[in-house]
Amino acid sequence: MPEKINVLRGSCVNIPCSFNVRGEFETNLDDSCKAYWIYSTSFSTENAKLKPTKEMTGDLTKKDCTTTFNNTRLLQSAKYNFRLECDNPLKFTFTQAGVDISLIAASPSPTLTPSTLEVEEGASVSLTCSAPAPCWSHPPALTWSPNLGQSQETLQENQDKTKVRTSVKNFNASHLHHGNKISCTAVYKKQDGSADVTAEASLTPDISYSPKDVQISISPSAPILENQKVTLTCSSNANPAVENYTWYRADGDQETFIGTGSSFNVTVSKVKSTFFCKATNELGFKRSSNLQINVQYSPKNVTVSVSPSGPVPENLNVTLTCSSNANPAVENYTWYSADGNQETFIGTGMNLSIKVSKDRRILFCKAGNEIGVGRSSSIQIEVQYPPQILFSSHCTSTESQLNCSCETLGNPSPNIQWYLNGLTVNHSKCEIFNETLNRTILRSFFTLNQPHKKNYLTLICRTVNSLGSASQQFCVSSQQISTEHQLLYPAIISILGVLLLALLLCVFFIRAQKSPCKNKGHLTDENNTVATSQPLTEEGNEEPNTAEECIYANADGLRGAENFHPANIAGPSSTNFPNSGPNHAEGGRKKSDKKEDECELIYSNVNWKMKSKKKKGEKSLDMNPSARSYLEEEKCTVRGVNRKSVSNAVEMGGLYAQVEPRNMRKEVGCEYAQVKFKEQSAMQK
DSSP states (O other): OOSEEEEETTSOEEEOOBOOOOGGGGGGOSTTOEEEEESSSOTTOGGGEEOOOGGGBOOGGGTBOOEEESOGGGOOSEEEEEEEEOSSSOEEEEEEEEEEEEEESSOOOOEEESSOOEEETTOEEEEEEEEEOSSTTSOOEEEEESOOSOEEEEEEEOTTSOEEEEEEEEEEOOTTTTTOOEEEEEEEOOTTSOOOEEEEEEEOOEEEEEEEEEEEEEESOSOEETTOEEEEEEEEEEESOOOEEEEEEEETTEEEEEEESSEEEEEOOSSSOEEEEEEEETTEEEEOOOEEOOEEEEEEEEEEEEESOSOEETTOEEEEEEEEEEESOOOEEEEEEEETTEEEEEEESSEEEEEOOTTOOEEEEEEEOSSOEEEOOOEEOOEEEEEEEOTTOEEEEOSSEEEEEEEEEEESOOEEEEEETTEEOOTTTSEEEEEESSSSEEEEEEEEEOGGGSSEEEEEEEEEETTEEEEEEEEEEHHHHHHHHHHHHHHHHHHHHOHHHHHHHHHHHHHHTSOSOOOTTOEEOSSOEEEEOOOEEESTTOOOOTTOOOOOOOOOOOOOGGGOOGGGSBOTTSOBOOOSSGGGTGGGOOOOSSTTOOOOOOBOOEEEEOSSOOOTTOOOOOOOOOTTSEEEEEEEEETTEEEEEEOSOOOOOSOEEOOOOOOOOTTOOEEEEEEEEEOHHHHTO
């Protein structure tokens, strides 16, 4: 029999009980025996007895006096003793064995075993929750919090025959359990219908574990600009506490140590903005995840791409694309052309379509966002085009040497070939030097010694690349070279004699001795005048047309209109033309010493007529010559110097012509002339 039992008011209670009698009374234990519980030694008082029925007690004949009271209203807090009364001499009160019954309003608290929990993470843990069960038919219900898995419940008997409700919970310790209360709750139901009563027992486990939940925080957290300083803080959950923190910069698979401490100051950039930290205690370490700082910066790596790529033909449309790396994204793209330090706006948008030309414009783009603007490097689109000969090409000549230069522009890089009197010139016969100014401009120098030995020279510069060709013709006569120097010596002597007179004479002679072999595009030099034809543009790699010849009309400068006479027109060797008329045609013709010099001088007599009305009786000129037999000239006389411009020159050989002078009025400054030519074949008859 237990010494004490706590009884919940309104609930039942079981009092475990057993007894013994002396041997002589064994036979008196029969069905007439009754059990009584008295809480006073005064047996005469009826209220001092509890009279349980047979259903409430055990088998008395077997000395089992266990009693169940379903209504605790019959009980009061007191010490009760068991009394046995039989319908025979066996009547006895067991005063040596009694039980203290305590009526309580709150249920007794359950018991947790063990009462404290200190283990490392991962250890196996078993917790037992025990709650007294004074009423065996309605034991308390046990629940765990938090729910750590399955549990096993049993109703066990103590040594004093009382019973207890137990629940066993098995689990593996986790860092999640550390510091979190684990409780067991007992719920008692009452038989009188009143509210259930609960009681709770709990413990707080102490779980040791390595660092968990390692995280990085950043301050300030607002949008961060490139090169701004920020503070990084590393935090973690660990037991025992973290001993040290280390910081690293991540670059792909490479980790670079940058510092220690729970906080770290760093200057961020767009290319070095990934960080992580490690937290360590005596049980291990843990690495944080990578922190990618959202660094805002102006556009970087601004580049221009061209489609189609590579060299493109002239006048082709191409698309330019501007791209960059920026955060936030680029808001606008602008396009410019550059000329030295000057920038010219040409358009907007990520893509720009333009038509390319050989001027090789320098282009670039700018990309802008709310942070700033980035500029691309300048590009030049490689444009391919046929070659052309530049106007800087020219010739200069002396009595001993002829020097010519030919400059050509083209892409792909062109080649230059010289032709002298229709024949290809190589380095063995003449001095030729080529100079590459850049990948598209080529300059070639041609030098011919003793050009006066040749009666007449026709020199052609021809340039070729894969897209086409172009030619330029230079014409010079040997008579020009000798005449210029013969007239230059007296001028020098005159300058030494009389300064003023020499200056006037020098101007006069220079103007008078300008080369009559002129065509469009003629070039002048301080030594002499060399006539050049217009550049001849050819397609493909055909040989230049050597049949094309220059037209020469060599004449001394005319004097004033009042002294004008046909005899004043100089020939190629500073001599007068032969008398006009067909009888003198043979005497005026000059032949070259060598057969290959086919460019011959053309001697002409000029029929002049006044701009005013023709007088009566004057002989009319033939105004209807054939297209191959004449060319028209406009001739202006200014202070005795003859300047002329030739139009509509036709391809001709060396021809003779007659000049029929006409009377001219002194005040007239401009005259018109018609030149009549005869075919060479006709004159040779």
